[in-house]
Amino acid sequence: MSTDLRFVCSCGAVTGVLRGVTPKTVNRVICSCSGCQRYVRALGRDEALLDEHDGTDIIQASPASFELKTGHEQVACLRQTRKGALRWYTRCCGTPIANTMDTPGVPFMGFLVGTLRDAGGPPSSDVIGPVLARINGSYDPADAKRLRATTGALVPMLFRFSRMLLGWRLRGAHKRWALDWQTPIEREVQITGAVP
Numbered sequence: 492m493s494t495d496l497r498f499v500c501s502c503g504a505v506t507g508v509l510r511g512v513t514p515k516t517v518n519r520v521i522c523s524c525s526g527c528q529r530y531v532r533a534l535g536r537d538e539a540l541l542d543e544h545d546g547t548d549i550i551q552a553s554p555a556s557f558e559l560k561t562g563h564e565q566v567a568c569l570r571q572t573r574k575g576a577l578r579w580y581t582r583c584c585g586t587p588i589a590n591t592m593d594t595p596g597v598p599f600m601g602f603l604v605g606t607l608r609d610a611g612g613p614p615s616s617d618v619i620g621p622v623l624a625r626i627n628g629s630y631d632p633a634d635a636k637r638l639r640a641t642t643g644a645l646v647p648m649l650f651r652f653s654r655m656l657l658g659w660r661l662r663g664a665h666k667r668w669a670l671d672w673q674t675p676i677e678r679e680v681q682i683t684g685a686v687p
């Protein structure tokens with residue numbers, strides 16, 4: 492059975508739905524790269540969205556499974572380096588929406604788990620699956636394996652994600668790579684240092 496997860500920004504103006512979520516339809520990782528950290532910090536959401544390793548819990552999904560329902564005019568996008576990921580957020584209240592690449596050739600959207608809602612609260616592992624790998628962070632070697640922060644977790648996750656991406660692309664997700672937003676996309680280019 493799959494679940495439709497709701498996206499609702501803090502003020503309620505922007506809403507959307509991520510359809511058909513199961514552990515098999517999304518790829519869950521925790522990313523501790525400086526770009527993800529600056530994204531949530533720039534929006535003032537670090538307390539809610541960064542874990543103890545300054546990581547963000549993300550599920551990567553096909554753009555074809557996400558539909559923005561209301562608040563299209565509030566959608567904005569920031570970018571931290573000239574070729575960096577596009578980091579979408581709501582202008583009304585600064586809620587992160589998703590990360591995407593700036594190319595339809597890599598059609599995925601990375602949603603922050605803490606911004607998605609199941610019936611009562613944030614989605615559980617039963618719905619979105621376990622964290623498959625922790626990337627770009629430093630972890631205590633004694634804990635790394637348990638936390639899936641090793642090469643042994645990274646390689647299978649990347650292999651799995653590549654296959655998912657290919658499948659999404661074959662099913663036409665790249666035609667909807669930048670959401671199904673009809674309004675012009677505003678991009679703020681914020682050059683604030685190198686992102687690894």
Ligand SMILES: [Zn+2]
Pocket residue numbers: 500501502503504505581582583584585586
């Ligand atoms: Zn809002």
Ligand SMILES: [Zn+2]
Pocket residue numbers: 522523524525526527528627
């Ligand atoms: Zn990251």
